[in-house]
Amino acid sequence: MAFKVGEVSRLTRLSVRALHHYDSIGLVKPSGRSASGYRLYTERDLERLQEVSFYRALELSLEDIVRALADPASDRRRVLLAQRALLEQRLEKTRAVLALLDDTLRAFDGERTMTTEEMFGAFDPTEYEEEAEARWGDTEAYRISQERTKRYGAADWAAMKAEAATILDDFATLxxxxxxxxxxxxxDVAERHRLHLYRWFYPTSREHHAALGRMYVADPRFAANYDQRRAGLAVYVRDAILTNALR
Amino acid sequence: MAFKVGEVSRLTRLSVRALHHYDSIGLVKPSGRSASGYRLYTERDLERLQEVSFYRALELSLEDIVRALADPASDRRRVLLAQRALLEQRLEKTRAVLALLDDTLRAFDGERTMTTEEMFGAFDPTEYEEEAEARWGDTEAYRISQERTKRYGAADWAAMKAEAATILDDFATLxxxxxxxxxxxxxDVAERHRLHLYRWFYPTSREHHAALGRMYVADPRFAANYDQRRAGLAVYVRDAILTNALR
DNA sequence: CCTTGACCCTCCCGCGACGGGAGGGTGCAT
DNA sequence: ATGCACCCTCCCGTCGCGGGAGGGTCAAGG
Known part of the structure; x- marks a missing residue:
C-alpha cells in the first residue's frame, strides 16, 4: 500500500532524484513518511505522478503543471493553449535555423565563402523603425518591444513571420x-494571435489586444494587408479578437 | 581603432554582459586593456564577434563555436553536421509533442476523459526487449542504450522513428x-545516420557504425526491412556507411 | 577645482530540472 | 555481527547569460 522511492521509480520510470525534486518543490509530496524518514507514496500519489509524467511529455514546465493540476478543466485548457503557442514558436524557429544551416552547409560544399548578406538574410527588420517610433514611440509597449526585438537574429524574424503566416492562414480558413x-x-486562434504578440513583442493584455484589433480595421494599410489575403478578413480578425477578449 | 564594451555592444547587438561572458570563457578576448582595465576591442575582434553571432544564430553551443573557430573548414563541417542532426531531432520531437498536445486539446473540446492508451500511444518500446538483450546483452553499447532509452516517453519514440524515416527516405532518394x-x-547521410544512433542510443564510433552496416546486409531481417523500401537499399546503406567511415 | 553623470570594472546570485556524489543512517538476511 | 541494498539530506554542477551590488574612471560643465 505504501511504496518507497525505489519502488515508485521502477513503477513510474521517474528517477529517484526527480521524485526528491518534485517533493522539494511541492509538486508531488508523498502522503507519509516512515519512522526513519523514508518517503512513503500511496496509490493516489502514484496517480498524481502519472499525470505529472503525462504533462511533462507535453514539455510543460513543472510550474505550469502545478497550475494545471491545481484546479480542474478551466485552467488546464489555458495552460495547454499557451504551451501550444510556445511549441509552435519553437517549431518555426527550428525550421528557420535549419534552413539557415543548410544554406551554410551548401556554401561549404560549394567551397564558396559566405557574404554578410548570406549570413544575415535579406530581411531588414529596421525597415519600419522610424514609422513605428513616430506612432507608438512613447508607449510602454513599444519600449518593451524595442528592448526585445533588438536581440532577434535573422532566424528569429523568419520564424516570427512564419508563425504569423500560420495564424493568418487559420483565420482565413475559418x-x-x-x-x-x-x-x-x-x-482560440485569436488567443494564439495574442500569445504570438505576447511572446515575440510585448506582454499583450486582452484589452490591448482588442485595441489592436480595432486598429487593424481602422488603419487602411493594416486592413489592406488582411483583406488582400481574403475580402473582409480584417473585420473577421477584429471580431474574433473581441470575442476572445470578452469570453 | 580600439572600442570599449558599450561601443562594441551597439555595433554587434550583443549585450555587454555577453561580451564579459565570452571574455571569461576565452571565446573572444579583447586584444587589449586600457590602463584603467577597460576592455579594448580591435576591428579583428569585431570580426570574430560577428562570426560568433552567426554561429549563435545557428544555435551552436559556445563550446562548439570555440571548436568551429579553432581550426578551418575541416572541423567546421563536422560541427555543422552534428548541429544539423541535433536540430532535426528537435524538430521531430517538437512535432510529436505538438501532435500529442493537439490530441489532448481535442479530448478537452470533446469533453471526454483521456484513457491511458491515448496518453501514451500505441507504440510499445519494450516489444523487442528480450531479443535485443539475447543478442547484445553483454555489450557496453547495449548497456548505455538501455540506460538512455528507459527514460524516453511516447513522444521521444515517435520523434526517433520520424527521424529514422527521414534518413531512410534520403538514402532511398539518393x-x-x-x-x-x-x-x-x-x-553525408550516413554520417547523419551515425549521429542519429549516437544521440538516441549510444556513442557510435565510425568503426562500430561500419560493423552495424555490415550487419544490415548480413542479417536477413534487417536486410528485408531496407530492401522492402527499395531493392538493394541495404547494400547501398552499408556502402555509404563504409564510405563515410573511411573518408 | 569639484561635481555630475555616463561609462567601466569585478564579483556573485539566480534561472530549470534535475544528475551525481559525499557522508551517514536503516532494514533485512546470513 | 556483518554485509549489502536501500534510504536520507545537503550541496555542487549544468548553459548562457541577466541583473545587481559596490566601487573606480573619464570628460564636460559649474
Missing amino acids: AAEEVPATDDRAA | AAEEVPATDDRAA
Missing part, C-alpha cells in the same frame, strides 16, 4: 468555412 | 537518383 467570428474556434 | 554510395552526399 472565414472560408463560414465559421462565425464569435465561435470558440475563431476565438 | 539510390533512386543513382548517386553512387561512394559519393559525398551519400556519406
Whole structure:
C-alpha cells in the first residue's frame, strides 16, 4: 500500500532524484513518511505522478503543471493553449535555423565563402523603425518591444513571420468555412494571435489586444494587408479578437 | 581603432554582459586593456564577434563555436553536421509533442476523459526487449542504450522513428537518383545516420557504425526491412556507411 | 577645482530540472 | 555481527547569460 522511492521509480520510470525534486518543490509530496524518514507514496500519489509524467511529455514546465493540476478543466485548457503557442514558436524557429544551416552547409560544399548578406538574410527588420517610433514611440509597449526585438537574429524574424503566416492562414480558413467570428474556434486562434504578440513583442493584455484589433480595421494599410489575403478578413480578425477578449 | 564594451555592444547587438561572458570563457578576448582595465576591442575582434553571432544564430553551443573557430573548414563541417542532426531531432520531437498536445486539446473540446492508451500511444518500446538483450546483452553499447532509452516517453519514440524515416527516405532518394554510395552526399547521410544512433542510443564510433552496416546486409531481417523500401537499399546503406567511415 | 553623470570594472546570485556524489543512517538476511 | 541494498539530506554542477551590488574612471560643465 505504501511504496518507497525505489519502488515508485521502477513503477513510474521517474528517477529517484526527480521524485526528491518534485517533493522539494511541492509538486508531488508523498502522503507519509516512515519512522526513519523514508518517503512513503500511496496509490493516489502514484496517480498524481502519472499525470505529472503525462504533462511533462507535453514539455510543460513543472510550474505550469502545478497550475494545471491545481484546479480542474478551466485552467488546464489555458495552460495547454499557451504551451501550444510556445511549441509552435519553437517549431518555426527550428525550421528557420535549419534552413539557415543548410544554406551554410551548401556554401561549404560549394567551397564558396559566405557574404554578410548570406549570413544575415535579406530581411531588414529596421525597415519600419522610424514609422513605428513616430506612432507608438512613447508607449510602454513599444519600449518593451524595442528592448526585445533588438536581440532577434535573422532566424528569429523568419520564424516570427512564419508563425504569423500560420495564424493568418487559420483565420482565413475559418472565414472560408463560414465559421462565425464569435465561435470558440475563431476565438482560440485569436488567443494564439495574442500569445504570438505576447511572446515575440510585448506582454499583450486582452484589452490591448482588442485595441489592436480595432486598429487593424481602422488603419487602411493594416486592413489592406488582411483583406488582400481574403475580402473582409480584417473585420473577421477584429471580431474574433473581441470575442476572445470578452469570453 | 580600439572600442570599449558599450561601443562594441551597439555595433554587434550583443549585450555587454555577453561580451564579459565570452571574455571569461576565452571565446573572444579583447586584444587589449586600457590602463584603467577597460576592455579594448580591435576591428579583428569585431570580426570574430560577428562570426560568433552567426554561429549563435545557428544555435551552436559556445563550446562548439570555440571548436568551429579553432581550426578551418575541416572541423567546421563536422560541427555543422552534428548541429544539423541535433536540430532535426528537435524538430521531430517538437512535432510529436505538438501532435500529442493537439490530441489532448481535442479530448478537452470533446469533453471526454483521456484513457491511458491515448496518453501514451500505441507504440510499445519494450516489444523487442528480450531479443535485443539475447543478442547484445553483454555489450557496453547495449548497456548505455538501455540506460538512455528507459527514460524516453511516447513522444521521444515517435520523434526517433520520424527521424529514422527521414534518413531512410534520403538514402532511398539518393539510390533512386543513382548517386553512387561512394559519393559525398551519400556519406553525408550516413554520417547523419551515425549521429542519429549516437544521440538516441549510444556513442557510435565510425568503426562500430561500419560493423552495424555490415550487419544490415548480413542479417536477413534487417536486410528485408531496407530492401522492402527499395531493392538493394541495404547494400547501398552499408556502402555509404563504409564510405563515410573511411573518408 | 569639484561635481555630475555616463561609462567601466569585478564579483556573485539566480534561472530549470534535475544528475551525481559525499557522508551517514536503516532494514533485512546470513 | 556483518554485509549489502536501500534510504536520507545537503550541496555542487549544468548553459548562457541577466541583473545587481559596490566601487573606480573619464570628460564636460559649474
